[in-house]
Amino acid sequence: MAKSKPTTPTTALEDFKPDDETSRDDYKVKLEAFEGPLDLLLYLIKKDEIDIYDIPIARITKQYLEYVQLLETLNIEVAGDFLVMAATLIYIKSKMLLPPDPKTAGEADLNEDPRAELIEQLLEYQKFKSAANMLYEKAHVEGACYTRGALATDKANPEVTATVVDLLRIFKDILDRAKAVQEMEIQREEMSMSEKLTQIRTLLAARKEINVREVFELAASKRELILTFLAFLELVKESYLILIQSQLFGEIIARAREHAAPILEELAVSE
Amino acid sequence: MSNHHPEEVETPTNKYAEIFARLAAEEKAEAESEISNLKSEMDAVETEPESSISNFKPDLDEVEITASLGELKPAIEAVLFVADEPVPFNQLCKILGDVNSADAYAAIVELMSDYEARNSGLELREIAGGWRISTRPQHHEFIRKYLKSKPSARLSLPALETLAVIAYKQPVTVPEVLEIRGVSSSSAIKTLLEKRLIVTKGRKETVGRPMLYGTSKEFLIQFGLRDLNELPSIEDFEELAS
Amino acid sequence: MSNHHPEEVETPTNKYAEIFARLAAEEKAEAESEISNLKSEMDAVETEPESSISNFKPDLDEVEITASLGELKPAIEAVLFVADEPVPFNQLCKILGDVNSADAYAAIVELMSDYEARNSGLELREIAGGWRISTRPQHHEFIRKYLKSKPSARLSLPALETLAVIAYKQPVTVPEVLEIRGVSSSSAIKTLLEKRLIVTKGRKETVGRPMLYGTSKEFLIQFGLRDLNELPSIEDFEELAS
Numbered sequence: 047m048a049k050s051k052p053t054t055p056t057t058a059l060e061d062f063k064p065d066d067e068t069s070r071d072d073y074k075v076k077l078e079a080f081e082g083p084l085d086l087l088l089y090l091i092k093k094d095e096i097d098i099y100d101i102p103i104a105r106i107t108k109q110y111l112e113y114v115q116l117l118e119t120l121n122i123e124v125a126g127d128f129l130v131m132a133a134t135l136i137y138i139k140s141k142m143l144l145p146p147d148p149k150t151a152g153e154a155d156l157n158e159d160p161r162a163e164l165i166e167q168l169l170e171y172q173k174f175k176s177a178a179n180m181l182y183e184k185a186h187v188e189g190a191c192y193t194r195g196a197l198a199t200d201k202a203n204p205e206v207t208a209t210v211v212d213l214l215r216i217f218k219d220i221l222d223r224a225k226a227v228q229e230m231e232i233q234r235e236e237m238s239m240s241e242k243l244t245q246i247r248t249l250l251a252a253r254k255e256i257n258v259r260e261v262f263e264l265a266a267s268k269r270e271l272i273l274t275f276l277a278f279l280e281l282v283k284e285s286y287l288i289l290i291q292s293q294l295f296g297e298i299i300a301r302a303r304e305h306a307a308p309i310l311e312e313l314a315v316s317e
Numbered sequence: 318m319s320n321h322h323p324e325e326v327e328t329p330t331n332k333y334a335e336i337f338a339r340l341a342a343e344e345k346a347e348a349e350s351e352i353s354n355l356k357s358e359m360d361a362v363e364t365e366p367e368s369s370i371s372n373f374k375p376d377l378d379e380v381e382i383t384a385s386l387g388e389l390k391p392a393i394e395a396v397l398f399v400a401d402e403p404v405p406f407n408q409l410c411k412i413l414g415d416v417n418s419a420d421a422y423a424a425i426v427e428l429m430s431d432y433e434a435r436n437s438g439l440e441l442r443e444i445a446g447g448w449r450i451s452t453r454p455q456h457h458e459f460i461r462k463y464l465k466s467k468p469s470a471r472l473s474l475p476a477l478e479t480l481a482v483i484a485y486k487q488p489v490t491v492p493e494v495l496e497i498r499g500v501s502s503s504s505a506i507k508t509l510l511e512k513r514l515i516v517t518k519g520r521k522e523t524v525g526r527p528m529l530y531g532t533s534k535e536f537l538i539q540f541g542l543r544d545l546n547e548l549p550s551i552e553d554f555e556e557l558a559s
Numbered sequence: 560m561s562n563h564h565p566e567e568v569e570t571p572t573n574k575y576a577e578i579f580a581r582l583a584a585e586e587k588a589e590a591e592s593e594i595s596n597l598k599s600e601m602d603a604v605e606t607e608p609e610s611s612i613s614n615f616k617p618d619l620d621e622v623e624i625t626a627s628l629g630e631l632k633p634a635i636e637a638v639l640f641v642a643d644e645p646v647p648f649n650q651l652c653k654i655l656g657d658v659n660s661a662d663a664y665a666a667i668v669e670l671m672s673d674y675e676a677r678n679s680g681l682e683l684r685e686i687a688g689g690w691r692i693s694t695r696p697q698h699h700e701f702i703r704k705y706l707k708s709k710p711s712a713r714l715s716l717p718a719l720e721t722l723a724v725i726a727y728k729q730p731v732t733v734p735e736v737l738e739i740r741g742v743s744s745s746s747a748i749k750t751l752l753e754k755r756l757i758v759t760k761g762r763k764e765t766v767g768r769p770m771l772y773g774t775s776k777e778f779l780i781q782f783g784l785r786d787l788n789e790l791p792s793i794e795d796f797e798e799l800a801s
Contacts, residue, residue: 081475082500127500167499169555174497176554177481178474181540188541189469190454191440192641195401207713209533210517210782211510214791216716217723220740227741382700391680395698396705398681404705412704435673438633439640456637458624462654463638463646491798507799519789528795 083131084171107135242277250302258298383414389424403447445537479505487531488518625656631666645689721747729773730760
């Protein structure tokens with residue numbers, strides 16, 4: 047039986063991604079304490095105890111733009127949403143400064159406050175901001191209630207309740223995995239006999255003596271193991287190296303032959 | 318309290334219980350023949366195919382045991398003790414056998430007040446459409462000390478805000494969330510999906526057929542809600558806001 | 560099954576308002592200082608931390624807590640409830656803080672006789688050098704029935720992987736699933752057939768005429784989908800990733 051805090055399944059599914067986006071960049075996140083343009087506007091309005099239904103648009107626009115500039119001086123990428131709001135504010139400001147053109151504007155436009163839409167958006171947003179607070183409190187209390195974990199029938203292979211999103215994520219992982227395997231196979235195919243010979247020669251040129259096991263461990267596949275074996279045979283046959291085993295079942299050392307050394311160096315240079 | 322899509326609350330199992338029953342019968346025969354097909358198709362690598370096949374018993378074979386009236390309370394307590402998720406009332410009744418559901422409900426309520434009355438460290442509550450025993454929040458420090466665990470990571474404010482919008486506006490698309498929050502919410506939505514607090518709820522029949530999102534059962538559990546109706550109405554936040 | 564009134568149960572919010580207030584106060588200071596740091600970075604004059612931000616605060620470090628005399632029984636009950644193995648008496652005392660071990664022992668014994676006296680479905684016993692709460696053996700039939708009644712969408716990771724491939728690639732043959740997953744999938748397919756999450760979809764007209772598999776109606780029900788179009792696509796989530 048495994049214990050768990052709320053009844054979340056404790057499996058690999060949980061480990062798909064790190065916790066939340068806040069971990070990315072502390073500094074950035076701090077400045078983004080304003081969730082977005084609406085949040086910033088609400089802050090500016092509350093700070094000066096402004097009546098939300100009668101926003102002094104020029105003053106607010108000025109403060110808003112100052113904040114955006116602050117972000118820019120700190121070399122922080124300003125989210126597009128902030129810039130869109132800046133444009134909206136400037137537009138509203140200009141519209142309020144200019145007397146409405148009676149020729150182009152319809153009757154309804156004459157009476158409409160250019161700020162109306164923004165005010166409505168702010169009021170709507172504010173409700174959800176409060177609701178988020180309520181959710182936070184609920185989660186806080188609920189997080190202090192502990193339940194018993196699942197009766198694990200098979201600890202190595204626990205069963206979980208999955209959602210369609212899990213299915214998609216798993217499917218994507220499988221595709222990624224298949225792609226990785228494929229790429230590995232392609233890499234593997236590229237290793238030819240002559241490349242193997244060059245690999246061993248280069249190692250010998252650098253170190254004069256190498257442990258044969260090391261070279262075998264470089265092989266990524268059975269095919270490459272065989273290739274390595276054949277390459278050693280070839281090099282022994284050509285008297286490029288000798289194989290030395292100091293004791294029965296001991297390590298096998300490949301040593302460059304004395305008289306082969308100059309040739310090896312030449313080879314290494316020419317590459 | 319207003320109505321927030323009560324139908325979203327039900328688990329798929331409840332929602333489709335009767336459809337399931339019908340389909341179950343249809344698919345049972347099908348599945349059985351498929352299994353034997355597959356069995357012969359596969360090169361019999363498995364060592365113990367007969368045991369796993371015989372484990373596949375339809376629920377109908379169940380020997381019916383019914384809890385006596387006096388047994389109801391302790392039986393419910395025992396079942397809820399081992400349950401790792403809230404047990405819906407209907408499921409509980411089915412487990413208890415051929416019991417009167419009013420009796421079963423009375424037993425639950427009595428059990429709940431027993432826990433209250435005796436100053437227990439545990440509590441019995443209805444949550445996420447089911448009944449659950451959990452520890453009381455005031456003992457969390459001792460439990461954390463025993464489990465050597467830290468409180469679970471909290472949701473970030475953007476994630477909470479996004480969750481609030483989804484909870485109240487569901488089913489809702491990503492652009493709709495953006496419109497209310499005034500800021501891109503994709504990464505918050507991704508976080509919420511990863512934490513299983515929201516789920517996809519089909520597609521919206523508009524251009525591009527975007528995915529719709531809604532809250533999950535896990536949301537109800539983690540936020541201690543019986544169902545979505547228990548959320549205060551969004552209009553209640555209006556006075557708070559101004 | 561009859562309809563029961565949700566109003567009969569107290570809302571957790573009311574019930575725990577004061578607990579939350581305490582938890583919140585504990586953590587307030589830190590967050591406030593963080594916010595004022597931020598605010599001073601702007602050339603804003605006043606620092607008036609917003610409620611929603613100041614409520615969002617990091618976790619406090621563990622503080623050593625001792626259970627009060629009245630708290631002993633419920634705290635012990637809560638700890639033993641979450642424990643997955645018998646808890647030795649010494650360990651229990653350590654968790655409870657700076658308590659008198661005679662008091663702790665008395666509380667355990669009292670708790671044990673409480674369980675006896677109230678005809679509980681659970682029992683508290685000393686076993687294998689520790690204390691443990693478990694269900695009483697007479698209820699095992701109901702527990703067994705509960706475990707069997709769990710939804711069939713609970714799957715192991717290999718089965719989930721296989722199901723994901725079949726859902727997105729259907730109709731698909733066993734060798735094709737193997738090729739995509741890179742692992743033999745026969746036993747996972749058998750599990751999925753047993754759970755009726757997949758069905759056969761005829762045969763593929765190639766050498767050997769292998770069986771084709773696809774998802775079932777049961778799959779749609781368990782995953783809360785109206786039809787397969789509601790399955791999220793990879794593109795849907797790439798939008799979120801940006």
